[in-house]
Amino acid sequence: ETGVTQSPTHLIKTRGQQVTLRCSSQSGHNTVSWYQQALGQGPQFIFQYYREEENGRGNFPPRFSGLQFPNYSSELNVNALELDDSALYLCASSLPLGLAGGPGEQFFGPGTRLTVL
Amino acid sequence: AQSVAQPEDQVNVAEGNPLTVKCTYSVSGNPYLFWYVQYPNRGLQFLLKYITGDNLVKGSYGFEAEFNKSQTSFHLKKPSALVSDSALYFCAVRDTQNTDKLIFGTGTRLQVFP
Numbered sequence: 001e002t003g004v005t006q007s008p009t010h011l012i013k014t015r016g017q018q019v020t021l022r023c024s025s026q027s028g029h030n031t032v033s034w035y036q037q038a039l040g041q042g043p044q045f046i047f048q049y050y051r052e053e054e055n056g057r058g059n060f061p062p063r064f065s066g067l068q069f070p071n072y073s074s075e076l077n078v079n080a081l082e083l084d085d086s087a088l089y090l091c092a093s094s095l096p097l098g099l100a101g102g103p104g105e106q107f108f109g110p111g112t113r114l115t116v117l
Numbered sequence: 118a119q120s121v122a123q124p125e126d127q128v129n130v131a132e133g134n135p136l137t138v139k140c141t142y143s144v145s146g147n148p149y150l151f152w153y154v155q156y157p158n159r160g161l162q163f164l165l166k167y168i169t170g171d172n173l174v175k176g177s178y179g180f181e182a183e184f185n186k187s188q189t190s191f192h193l194k195k196p197s198a199l200v201s202d203s204a205l206y207f208c209a210v211r212d213t214q215n216t217d218k219l220i221f222g223t224g225t226r227l228q229v230f231p
């Protein structure tokens with residue numbers, strides 16, 4: 001059983017650029033959630049994908065968008081980067097609520113550290 | 118709105134002593150509570166969860182947590198701390214009302230001294 005993987009591990013961009021972060025979910029998990037963790041803060045929910053459809057969104061602007069593919073891997077895209085987008089971006093996979101027999105844990109990848117200059 | 122609070126930014130404890138990291142929650146309906154640990158420059162590792170049942174939940178690496186409904190608390194505990202337990206600990210609640218997301222506390226840094 002493979003865990004959650006993310007790429008790249010680090011990324012440096014400049015303001016106004018666009019970035020794509022990638023995530024492969026744990027084997028058998030069809031739900032992927034993305035979180036942003038700013039320095040010294042707890043992770044903040046960006047959005048979640050289930051069966052290739054967005055299944056909820058946090059308080060993030062539309063320039064944060066995502067995709068989920070048939071193999072359940074996912075991408076997070078951020079357009080028009082701002083300095084405040086500098087953070088650790090975490091991907092987590094899980095089983096959906098009903099299938100897990102109740103809320104199960106989310107399994108996190110190692111994250112992508114994004115620095116915006 | 119559902120939320121969790123971790124009142125301590127940092128907890129210091131000597132190796133071999135018991136440790137407690139505090140967490141209180143506010144939810145509508147049944148609480149689904151989690152503890153995660155984060156080592157430097159790493160993602161979050163799952164420690165334990167409370168869904169229902171026994172109020173004392175046992176998890177990974179010798180950690181346990183006590184669910185207290187009357188005090189709306191879910192404190193993380195370990196009988197004997199190790200230096201290697203030094204890390205950032207997050208309490209989280211699962212938001213099952215609007216979407217299936219985790220709401221995290223601000224984290225507590227645990228420092229275990231030899």
